[in-house]
Amino acid sequence: MYYYSKSHNTISILHKGRKNPLFLDEDDNCIIPSGRFSTQEIKNSFFNSPQIVFEVTELCNLSCDYCCFGDLYYTPRNESVSTLDFANAKGLLDYYRENTDEFNKSDLHPLTISFYGGEGLLNFNLIKKIIAYAESIFHNLKYAMTTNAVLLDKCIDYLVEKDFQLLISLDGDEIHNQYRVHKDRKESFKKVYQNCQFVKENYPIFFEKNVNFNSVFHSRSSIESIYRFFDSNFNKIPFVSEVNENNIPIENKDKFKNLYSSAIDSFKKTKKSKFKPGEIFKIDPSTHGLIMFVRYFSNNFFNSYWELFRDLKNIVYVPTGTCLPFSRKIFLTTNGEILPCERINRRHPLGTVKQGLVNIDFESIKDIYDNIYDKYREQCAKCHGGGFCSSCIFNDISIDDKVLCSSFKTKKQLENYISRNLGILNNTSEYYEYIDKNTIIE
Amino acid sequence: MKSYWLYLETFVFLWYREDKGLLYNSISKKGYTFKNIGYVSNITKKLNDIQNMYAIELHEQTLENQEVNEFVKLLISTRSGNILSKDSCKEKPIIFPPKPIVMDDRKIHNNRKSVIRDVLKNIFEINIQLTGNCSNSCRSCDILYKQISHCHRNEFELSFDSIKLLFKQIEQHNNVNINFFGGNVLQYTNNQNLLNLMNLNKQHNYHIYIHYLHLSDGLPEILCSFKDVKIKVLFDAKYIDGFSFFCTKVKEHFQRLSFVFLVSGADDYNKTMDIIDTNRLSNIEILPIYKDPDSFAFFKESVFTNCDELITDAYLNRRQVMMQGVVNSNYFGALDILSNGEVFTDLSKPAVGSIYEESLHDIIYKELTVCRNWFNTRMKVSPCKSCLYKYLCPPPSKYENFLDSYKFCNNSSC
Numbered sequence: 001m002y003y004y005s006k007s008h009n010t011i012s013i014l015h016k017g018r019k020n021p022l023f024l025d026e027d028d029n030c031i032i033p034s035g036r037f038s039t040q041e042i043k044n045s046f047f048n049s050p051q052i053v054f055e056v057t058e059l060c061n062l063s064c065d066y067c068c069f070g071d072l073y074y075t076p077r078n079e080s081v082s083t084l085d086f087a088n089a090k091g092l093l094d095y096y097r098e099n100t101d102e103f104n105k106s107d108l109h110p111l112t113i114s115f116y117g118g119e120g121l122l123n124f125n126l127i128k129k130i131i132a133y134a135e136s137i138f139h140n141l142k143y144a145m146t147t148n149a150v151l152l153d154k155c156i157d158y159l160v161e162k163d164f165q166l167l168i169s170l171d172g173d174e175i176h177n178q179y180r181v182h183k184d185r186k187e188s189f190k191k192v193y194q195n196c197q198f199v200k201e202n203y204p205i206f207f208e209k210n211v212n213f214n215s216v217f218h219s220r221s222s223i224e225s226i227y228r229f230f231d232s233n234f235n236k237i238p239f240v241s242e243v244n245e246n247n248i249p250i251e252n253k254d255k256f257k258n259l260y261s262s263a264i265d266s267f268k269k270t271k272k273s274k275f276k277p278g279e280i281f282k283i284d285p286s287t288h289g290l291i292m293f294v295r296y297f298s299n300n301f302f303n304s305y306w307e308l309f310r311d312l313k314n315i316v317y318v319p320t321g322t323c324l325p326f327s328r329k330i331f332l333t334t335n336g337e338i339l340p341c342e343r344i345n346r347r348h349p350l351g352t353v354k355q356g357l358v359n360i361d362f363e364s365i366k367d368i369y370d371n372i373y374d375k376y377r378e379q380c381a382k383c384h385g386g387g388f389c390s391s392c393i394f395n396d397i398s399i400d401d402k403v404l405c406s407s408f409k410t411k412k413q414l415e416n417y418i419s420r421n422l423g424i425l426n427n428t429s430e431y432y433e434y435i436d437k438n439t440i441i442e
Numbered sequence: 443m444k445s446y447w448l449y450l451e452t453f454v455f456l457w458y459r460e461d462k463g464l465l466y467n468s469i470s471k472k473g474y475t476f477k478n479i480g481y482v483s484n485i486t487k488k489l490n491d492i493q494n495m496y497a498i499e500l501h502e503q504t505l506e507n508q509e510v511n512e513f514v515k516l517l518i519s520t521r522s523g524n525i526l527s528k529d530s531c532k533e534k535p536i537i538f539p540p541k542p543i544v545m546d547d548r549k550i551h552n553n554r555k556s557v558i559r560d561v562l563k564n565i566f567e568i569n570i571q572l573t574g575n576c577s578n579s580c581r582s583c584d585i586l587y588k589q590i591s592h593c594h595r596n597e598f599e600l601s602f603d604s605i606k607l608l609f610k611q612i613e614q615h616n617n618v619n620i621n622f623f624g625g626n627v628l629q630y631t632n633n634q635n636l637l638n639l640m641n642l643n644k645q646h647n648y649h650i651y652i653h654y655l656h657l658s659d660g661l662p663e664i665l666c667s668f669k670d671v672k673i674k675v676l677f678d679a680k681y682i683d684g685f686s687f688f689c690t691k692v693k694e695h696f697q698r699l700s701f702v703f704l705v706s707g708a709d710d711y712n713k714t715m716d717i718i719d720t721n722r723l724s725n726i727e728i729l730p731i732y733k734d735p736d737s738f739a740f741f742k743e744s745v746f747t748n749c750d751e752l753i754t755d756a757y758l759n760r761r762q763v764m765m766q767g768v769v770n771s772n773y774f775g776a777l778d779i780l781s782n783g784e785v786f787t788d789l790s791k792p793a794v795g796s797i798y799e800e801s802l803h804d805i806i807y808k809e810l811t812v813c814r815n816w817f818n819t820r821m822k823v824s825p826c827k828s829c830l831y832k833y834l835c836p837p838p839s840k841y842e843n844f845l846d847s848y849k850f851c852n853n854s855s856c
Contacts, residue, residue, distance in 0.1 A: 001531060001533070001535070008453075008469075010452055010453065011452070011536075011537075011538070012451060012452065012537075013449060013451075013524070013526070013535050013537070015524050015526070020451065020521055021521060022467075022469045022470060022521050040614055041614075044614050048559070050557065050559065108556065108803075108804055108807050109556055109557075109558075109559075110556050140556075294538070297538070298452075298538035299452070299538070299540075299760065299761070300538060300540065300541055300542055300543050300764070301543050301545070302542060302543070302544045302545065303545045303546070304544070304545065304546045304558075304559075304560055304563065304564070305544060305546050305547070305564055305768070305769055305774065305810070305816075306560075306563045306564045306566075306775070307544075308542070308544065308761065308764070308765040308768060308769060309566070309765070309771075309774075309775075311761070312761075327559075422536050425495070425536045426533055426534060426536055429493055429494070429495055429534075429536070430493055432492065432493070432495055432538075433492050433493045435543075436492055436541065436543060439543070439548075440545060440548050440549060440552060440554065441545055442557060
């Protein structure tokens with residue numbers, strides 16, 4: 001019924017099996033991404049980065065079964081290397097601050113300082129120390145952290161005072177939360193639930209504006225139950241993510257299968273009448289994927305005003321969907337490594353901070369990226385997913401000089417991808433209206 | 443009773459106003475008017491409802507209506523849409539209607555403007571008045587520079603340090619068009635330093651605008667030496683009789699020059715055309731200017747838009763039509779910096795900042811989030827905002843903003 005014109009990046013209707021004659025002169029070749037980030041771009045990105053994330057500790061007071069730093073995955077934590085040295089946090093803040101004028105970073109743009117762990121609140125004193133120092137050298141700051149909320153009651157006054165954005169990890173009611181356990185395997189739900197209710201009752205405005213939940217979907221979950229729990233107890237809709245299927249040793253595959261369940265399948269089985277009008281879109285796990293689809297294939301999305309002036313034909317794509325390093329954040333680990341994100345593997349640190357001194361070479365970072373991109377060249381030349389690739393070079397599997405791109409698409413896979421998403425829009429056309437009116441992509 | 447799906451192609455725009463409709467196909471670049479009455483007006487209303495995603499159900503009975511039938515034939519014959527029988531296509535077609543979603547715009551209107559990034563990428567052009575020094579006393583000095591790129595006189599000179607800082611702030615960007623003006627640019631006290639600075643920043647495109655009267659002694663050595671700068675000579679057609687003499691002065695540098703002829707009447711225009719033909723000039727622009735009420739009739743005719751030509755000669759692609767609804771492309775991305783340091787995004791409006799007091803980043807940010815002169819589209823001015831052709835019409839020009847009048851077209855229905 002549809003055909004996709006690559007030259008125009010347009011999905012159009014086949015009428016009586018034929019294309020619109022305006023599309024007869026077509027070039028069906030793959031888009032070959034030949035672009036590369038320049039050293040200057042990377043440097044500019046670093047000093048204009050909107051966020052610095054500090055891994056304040058690797059320690060955690062829970063031992064969740066699906067934790068990506070737990071036994072299920074290749075990269076368990078060594079908790080003897082446990083906490084961030086304040087001198088290194090200070091060093092990074094100083095280095096960033098000293099160069100912002102040159103790179104035009106204005107105080108009009110707030111810098112967000114986020115805290116990560118393990119469980120960040122286990123190193124609460126360090127958090128306060130970092131914030132106190134940051135406030136002495138910056139004028140426009142925001143704060144954020146992810147927490148399991150076990151210690152939330154002890155820290156909440158300060159977090160409210162500093163207007164923190166909180167993302168609380170909670171999978172749902174007591175049954176759904178049973179993979180989130182203490183080290184002695186005892187459940188954590190009661191304490192966390194109690195703490196959340198405490199914040200909600202004592203700081204209602206803060207709770208409404210600053211608190212969100214992240215729920216990991218697993219084999220004991222159902223979308224309907226998650227929705228009902230968070231809606232009735234907290235008047236919130238959580239972010240839902242599945243158990244990570246990457247980076248699992250072969251010997252743990254069975255354990256993973258027991259934990260994993262598809263949130264999308266669960267949603268499909270749920271009657272839509274179970275959700276409040278206007279909220280289906282927020283709870284549907286396929287929403288994010290649909291937004292990405294619409295973003296590329298509608299030709300209606302523009303990140304910035306200047307992109308309105310940019311002809312698609314003149315865009316030179318960089319291989320994969322990997323972000324320009326530091327364009328989203330700068331991440332400092334407990335052992336002083338600088339990375340572009342906390343969600344990637346740590347094989348390629350892009351710089352270090354040791355004894356308070358920053359060591360970063362932007363030319364070398366460019367080389368790291370170029371070398372990795374070169375490994376994708378052969379696959380990219382045959383891939384039909386060019387232009388909207390979502391692959392991250394730090395999460396794809398690399399074997400010797402070859403890499404297995406997780407987003408590679410044959411022509412057939414591209415057709416299936418388009419069909420699947422058009423099918424979602426067909427079943428729920430109000431989704432497009434919701435995307436049109438509400439979506440903000442940072 | 444049989445049913446059909448009626449759909450529009452994603453590259454087609456549909457507008458209507460009362461009983462008149464306009465269809466624009468952005469691939470064939472042609473527009474078509476139609477009668478938006480009766481059943482047709484119900485259909486166009488439904489097609490424009492974003493929830494329907496450019497496809498609606500039509501019953502056989504509706505198709506038998508003459509106006510509907512003509513409308514559908516128009517869609518099919520212009521390759522702008524079609525009908526599908528529901529027998530052969532049970533699922534409703536999904537088409538993306540051409541409606542732009544600009545994230546920066548959304549952030550600004552949802553009070554999240556602090557997360558706008560790459561602010562400086564919104565700069566395409568910087569017009570810098572180096573000095574207001576000038577020994578001439580042109581009658582229209584104070585009004586021409588608000589209409590076109592033109593010099594004007596004042597008592598200030600822009601500090602070279604501020605220009606150096608400006609270049610530093612845009613050094614990571616390429617292909618910014620940077621234009622220099624006076625007063626008399628040749629009287630700027632730091633011309634040599636400026637040329638050296640341009641030499642070190644070859645990633646941009648440079649023009650120097652010089653009034654013909656300032657070249658009475660020919661092209662000075664300082665400009666001859668820097669070949670990467672293009673020189674535009676401003677010629678008020680009132681002085682066109684002196685052109686031949688001027689040519690003898692600059693003969694050997696002719697290839698580097700382009701000429702901007704300013705005409706305010708039919709007589710000026712005819713003389714200018716004679717000069718162009720006689721001298722076989724190729725790098726030329728002829729710009730109408732408004733000087734006084736006597737020249738208004740000629741001026742209006744020169745900038746007049748013929749709406750019938752819009753639907754045959756618009757040459758706008760899908761992206762460009764969408765852009766017309768969001769930004770004014772005559773202004774967007776351009777800054778005017780006067781020799782007193784004031785920065786304008788529309789010379790007919792108040793300054794948005796000063797280059798002596800604020801960074802370029804902060805000035806642009808302020809323009810995007812507060813001043814919004816770059817967003818003065820046809821949708822925002824009267825009478826154009828109720829015009830059927832507003833998305834195809836060129837955006838409000840400097841002329842219109844200067845005169846504060848936007849009715850420069852033959853559309854009598856507005």
